[in-house]
Amino acid sequence: MLLTRALRAAAALRPAPRRLLPLSSSSFSSFSSASPRALLPPPLARSLWQLGGGGGRTALLRPRRGWAGGVSCGCGGLHTEGDKAFAQFLTDEIKEEKKIQKHKALPKVSGGWELEVHGTEARLVRKVPGEKVTVTFNINNSIPPSADDEPQEGQKADEQEPDLTSTPNFVVEVVKDDTKQTLVLDCHYPEDEIGNEGEEESDIFTIREVSFQPTGESDWKDTNYTLNTDSLDWALYDHLMDFLADRGVDNTFADELIELSTALEHQEYIKFLEDLKSFVKCQ
Numbered sequence: 054m055l056l057t058r059a060l061r062a063a064a065a066l067r068p069a070p071r072r073l074l075p076l077s078s079s080s081f082s083s084f085s086s087a088s089p090r091a092l093l094p095p096p097l098a099r100s101l102w103q104l105g106g107g108g109g110r111t112a113l114l115r116p117r118r119g120w121a122g123g124v125s126c127g128c129g130g131l132h133t134e135g136d137k138a139f140a141q142f143l144t145d146e147i148k149e150e151k152k153i154q155k156h157k158a159l160p161k162v163s164g165g166w167e168l169e170v171h172g173t174e175a176r177l178v179r180k181v182p183g184e185k186v187t188v189t190f191n192i193n194n195s196i197p198p199s200a201d202d203e204p205q206e207g208q209k210a211d212e213q214e215p216d217l218t219s220t221p222n223f224v225v226e227v228v229k230d231d232t233k234q235t236l237v238l239d240c241h242y243p244e245d246e247i248g249n250e251g252e253e254e255s256d257i258f259t260i261r262e263v264s265f266q267p268t269g270e271s272d273w274k275d276t277n278y279t280l281n282t283d284s285l286d287w288a289l290y291d292h293l294m295d296f297l298a299d300r301g302v303d304n305t306f307a308d309e310l311i312e313l314s315t316a317l318e319h320q321e322y323i324k325f326l327e328d329l330k331s332f333v334k335c336q
Contacts, residue, residue, distance in 0.1 A: 130335045143330040150323050156316040162309045164301045173321055175313070179301055186300045187226040190310070192318040195221035197244060219314040223258075225302055234265045237273070238297065242307070258307045260293055 159168065166177040166188075177188040196217050220242040227236040239262040264279040282290055297303070 132335065136333050140330055140334045143326055143333065147323060147326050147330065150319070150326065154319055154323070156319075159316050159320070160309070160312050162306065162313060164306065166301070166306075168313075170317065173317075175317060177310075181300055183230050184300070185228045186302070187228075188223055188302065188310070189226070190221040190223035190314060192219055192221055192314055192321060195219040195314060195318060217315070217319075218311060219318040220311055221314050223310065225297060227300065228268055233268050235268045237264050237266050238293070239263075240302075242311070256294060256307075257304055260290065260297075263293065 159170070162168065162177060164179065166179045169176040169178065173193050174189065174191045179186045196219050199217070222239070222241040225238040225240060227238075238260050240258050240260050242258050260282050262279050262281055264273075264277055266273045266277060282293075
């Protein structure tokens with residue numbers, strides 16, 4: 054009992070917790086002059102502290118550099134004046150790109166090729182007696198970087214800008230009926246050959262690699278031998294090019310593939326701008 058009374062007496066002697074007094078105008082002035090970062094609560098509680106409202110707490114916060122003020126549209130997302138300007142820029146850009154769009158629909162490739170498009174990947178299929186030929190390409194990263202040349206004297210800057218051309222790598226697969234192997238030829242457009250279509254002796258595309266892969270399997274085996282044409286005998290290489298030409302993959306086809314790929318790339322670019330505009334506007 055004596056111990057219990059002693060503990061109660063010690064508790065009674067403890068000072069009562071002090072209540073916070075309202076700030077005077079002078080103390081509030083010194084308090085508001087402190088660093089904005091020092092006024093912020095811990096990161097985890099920052100959002101709750103701002104949303105709590107009352108007492109003019111949000112008035113103590115200084116906007117970060119670049120902050121243009123939020124605008125609510127009811128979706129719960131962040132919107133700023135910068136977003137508004139960005140969306141307007143995209144609107145104007147989309148209009149300009151549609152003005153210069155050469156093909157509203159994808160052009161066809163002559164020679165009986167059937168086109169299949171899956172996003173940025175396109176596939177051309179052609180059947181010949183006893184064989185099926187498939188050409189696959191992807192428009193991503195298919196536009197070579199443009200040279201940053203200064204306009205010549207007497208010419209305007211916009212007159213110097215060349216049309217963007219998509220020259221994708223493409224893969225040719227040749228499948229013969231009743232065989233378990235597919236001949237695969239990896240082709241590309243050398244930069245120094247683009248624009249030299251008038252030269253009959255020059256091929257605007259080349260074969261880089263040749264291999265056999267199992268027919269019907271989507272995953273190719275790295276263990277299968279791959280022939281690199283860099284050190285290939287020219288007679289064998291010419292026969293491979295003739296082999297492709299006999300199946301419709303020649304300079305004419307390569308020209309039309311560039312036109313198709315360029316139209317598809319431009320179409321996807323405009324779609325990307327439209328999606329970006331919708332994302333920025335939160336539609």
